Amino acid sequence: MTDNQALVGEFFINGDVACAEGAISAGCRFFAGYPITPATEVAERMSLRLPQVDGTYIQMEDEIASICAVLGASWAGVKAMTSTSGPGFSLMTENIGLGVMLETPCVVVDIQRAGPSTGLPTLVGQQDMMQARWGSHGSYEIIALSPSSPQHMFDLTIEAFNLSEKYRVPVLIMSDEVVGHMSEKVVIPYVDPDSLVERRRPSVSPNEYLPYQASDNLVPPMAIAGEGYHFHVTGLTHDERGYPVMTADAQDKLIRRLVDKIRLNKNDIIKYREFQLEDADIVVCAYGITTRIAQFAVELARNDGIRAGLLQLITIWPFAEDRIKELSQQAKSFIVPEINAGQIVFEVERCAADRAKTVLVPCMGGSVHSPENILTAIRESVC
Amino acid sequence: MLITNTVVDDKSIEKYLRQDRLPHIWCPGCGIGPVMSCFLRAIDRAELDADSICVVSGIGCSGRVAGYVKLDSFHTTHGRPIPFASGLKLANPKLNVTVFSGDGDLVAIGGNHLIHAARRNLDMTVICVNNFNYGMTGGQVGPTAPFDARTTTTPYGNFESPFNLPYLLAASGASYVARWTVLHLRQLEKAIAEALLKPGFSFIEAIGPCPVVYGRMNKEPEGLDSLRYYQEKSVIRNGADPKDAGIELNGPIVVGKFVDVERPTLGECLSQVTVRAKQKSKTKTGT
Numbered sequence: 001m002t003d004n005q006a007l008v009g010e011f012f013i014n015g016d017v018a019c020a021e022g023a024i025s026a027g028c029r030f031f032a033g034y035p036i037t038p039a040t041e042v043a044e045r046m047s048l049r050l051p052q053v054d055g056t057y058i059q060m061e062d063e064i065a066s067i068c069a070v071l072g073a074s075w076a077g078v079k080a081m082t083s084t085s086g087p088g089f090s091l092m093t094e095n096i097g098l099g100v101m102l103e104t105p106c107v108v109v110d111i112q113r114a115g116p117s118t119g120l121p122t123l124v125g126q127q128d129m130m131q132a133r134w135g136s137h138g139s140y141e142i143i144a145l146s147p148s149s150p151q152h153m154f155d156l157t158i159e160a161f162n163l164s165e166k167y168r169v170p171v172l173i174m175s176d177e178v179v180g181h182m183s184e185k186v187v188i189p190y191v192d193p194d195s196l197v198e199r200r201r202p203s204v205s206p207n208e209y210l211p212y213q214a215s216d217n218l219v220p221p222m223a224i225a226g227e228g229y230h231f232h233v234t235g236l237t238h239d240e241r242g243y244p245v246m247t248a249d250a251q252d253k254l255i256r257r258l259v260d261k262i263r264l265n266k267n268d269i270i271k272y273r274e275f276q277l278e279d280a281d282i283v284v285c286a287y288g289i290t291t292r293i294a295q296f297a298v299e300l301a302r303n304d305g306i307r308a309g310l311l312q313l314i315t316i317w318p319f320a321e322d323r324i325k326e327l328s329q330q331a332k333s334f335i336v337p338e339i340n341a342g343q344i345v346f347e348v349e350r351c352a353a354d355r356a357k358t359v360l361v362p363c364m365g366g367s368v369h370s371p372e373n374i375l376t377a378i379r380e381s382v383c
Numbered sequence: 384m385l386i387t388n389t390v391v392d393d394k395s396i397e398k399y400l401r402q403d404r405l406p407h408i409w410c411p412g413c414g415i416g417p418v419m420s421c422f423l424r425a426i427d428r429a430e431l432d433a434d435s436i437c438v439v440s441g442i443g444c445s446g447r448v449a450g451y452v453k454l455d456s457f458h459t460t461h462g463r464p465i466p467f468a469s470g471l472k473l474a475n476p477k478l479n480v481t482v483f484s485g486d487g488d489l490v491a492i493g494g495n496h497l498i499h500a501a502r503r504n505l506d507m508t509v510i511c512v513n514n515f516n517y518g519m520t521g522g523q524v525g526p527t528a529p530f531d532a533r534t535t536t537t538p539y540g541n542f543e544s545p546f547n548l549p550y551l552l553a554a555s556g557a558s559y560v561a562r563w564t565v566l567h568l569r570q571l572e573k574a575i576a577e578a579l580l581k582p583g584f585s586f587i588e589a590i591g592p593c594p595v596v597y598g599r600m601n602k603e604p605e606g607l608d609s610l611r612y613y614q615e616k617s618v619i620r621n622g623a624d625p626k627d628a629g630i631e632l633n634g635p636i637v638v639g640k641f642v643d644v645e646r647p648t649l650g651e652c653l654s655q656v657t658v659r660a661k662q663k664s665k666t667k668t669g670t
Binding site: 029030032048051052054056058060061062064065066068069070071072073074075076077078080094095098102225226227228229230231232233234235236243244 | 401403404433434435437439449450453454455456457458459460462463465466467468469470471472473474475477478495496499653656657659660661664
């Protein structure tokens with residue numbers, strides 16, 4: 001390791017540390033956070049690593065301050081991240097909305113634990129998935145990713161920064177306690193800075209610059225503070241100048257663009273992984289840590305001669321609805337195991353409509369599913 | 384319209400105003416405009432490069448200042464301009480960051496951020512326009528409203544004690560603390576210029592009238608009534624012990640510069656962290 005450089009090599013590290021290293025490799029140079037189990041190791045790692053690479057780590061007074069400092073840092077032109085878990089994520093949601101409204105690139109990591117309220121601070125949950133989508137008030141679209149291993153944490157953290165810079169939107173990494181705390185081999189490659197996505201900057205003079213004049217892909221070029229653009233941005237509904245306009249027409253124009261910049265680019269954003277889906281008539285649809293148990297259950301089912309397959313959702317929001325609609329043409333049923341009382345299952349059910357049956361395999365949190373849970377649901381779908 | 388014309392005719396500040404956003408939304412007799420003018424004049428007085436200045440506001444009447452200044456300006460969420468500004472300053476220490484907001488935004492919902500930024504001695508200037516109430520929502524009681532003051536939510540008089548802001552900020556660790564009213568425009572402008580140049584956390588309380596809501600309910604229905612009160616009851620006491628600067632209804636208002644001390648700023652301390660981190664990483668590699 002030399003100054004201003006990310007780690008390169010093979011390491012045995014946990015998901016939280018891998019996330020921090022992914023952020024450094026992605027060019028993140030600002031982190032603001034607040035201690036919370038099971039996300040604290042992300043912050044601890046950043047406090048060690050950022051000063052080594054001329055970055056800034058700060059522990060704020062709460063999670064609200066943390067997300068706001070991240071937004072401010074991004075407007076100073078620095079890639080910025082925070083990490084938290086359920087209770088902190090709840091506190092951050094208002095200002096994730098500010099990030100959406102100001103179109104501020106940043107990354108928010110949620111190492112999910114079981115809730116509601118204080119719940120099981122040290123034990124796993126996948127219970128903030130709908131909060132990720134709808135947590136802030138108002139109508140908006142957001143990007144959320146779901147890693148299933150420490151290596152995936154590293155890879156998806158880079159992906160999260162790239163997406164946030166490209167689409168000027170907060171990107172959420174919806175991880176969980178098991179992925180965050182499990183240690184596995186993580187291969188950290190040299191990440192060429194030229195391979196990273198950087199926000200588009202204005203190419204016009206300050207006099208001609210309109211902060212929210214969007215170009216072809218609906219994402220406006222972004223000025224940063226201190227460069228003479230003298231721009232104004234506001235959480236109020238605004239026009240292309242960034243000025244508040246309190247009319248239904250201005251609202252319609254702005255919100256349509258904020259929504260469309262994600263929706264119309266969903267094919268560029270959405271990623272998933274498929275396992276033995278070619279001939280599957282039972283599709284297990286899983287995400288995060290649950291994918292790994294689900295895959296084992298699919299293998300067990302295959303051994304029994306059941307044509308089961310796995311769809312791993314890597315991008316949770318925007319939702320991979322086109323692929324699930326396609327699969328619903330071939331599949332008899334979707335099995336959706338998740339560590340909650342039913343969240344993503346409703347999206348799957350919506351996409352499957354009446355073409356295929358959708359079955360939730362719930363787990364209320366504190367542990368992952370057993371493969372038998374999922375296998376039983378697969379078997380019952382066959383009958 | 385008189386206020387608007389006066390502002391636009393002031394050549395020294397018009398270059399810093401978004402003329403296409405005027406007239407502003409503030410009521411006749413409101414104290415926020417004069418404080419904003421003092422801030423804009425203070426930029427020249429402090430001989431600062433406008434490109435380096437960021438203004439961050441929260442929500443409320445004073446929160447609208449960010450929208451009128453032709454500087455890099457951020458209108459954020461209620462209570463959160465200080466942490467947003469903290470991120471700006473920490474990520475780019477060359478920026479000169481000012482938070483401009485009101486008493487409700489900074490001291491009630493944002494009170495935790497206020498004291499922690501002061502504790503850290505983060506290099507920024509916070510200008511708090513104190514009009515003793517929530518003006519934008521129609522005049523509800525705020526954390527600085529004097530005991531027994533009438534507001535729309537204390538129709539029988541305020542039954543809580545207010546914060547004494549200079550005392551709070553001095554105790555929290557601010558490097559510079561001053562209070563002036565909008566009657567003291569010269570002193571206010573000078574104080575803001577000093578604060579802009581002062582390393583560390585600077586806090587300026589600017590007391591101003593809110594005739595349309597707070598004033599109407601507290602026997603100051605015109606802006607001039609409040610100015611008369613400031614004239615009669617203000618006591619200039621530079622260097623006074625801030626614990627003696629509490630404000631009672633219709634009582635004296637102690638104004639002046641209360642704190643002006645040298646203390647390592649957060650930025651200076653963070654530079655040391657970077658030096659230490661690099662020394663350590665030379666001797667220990669990998670994880």
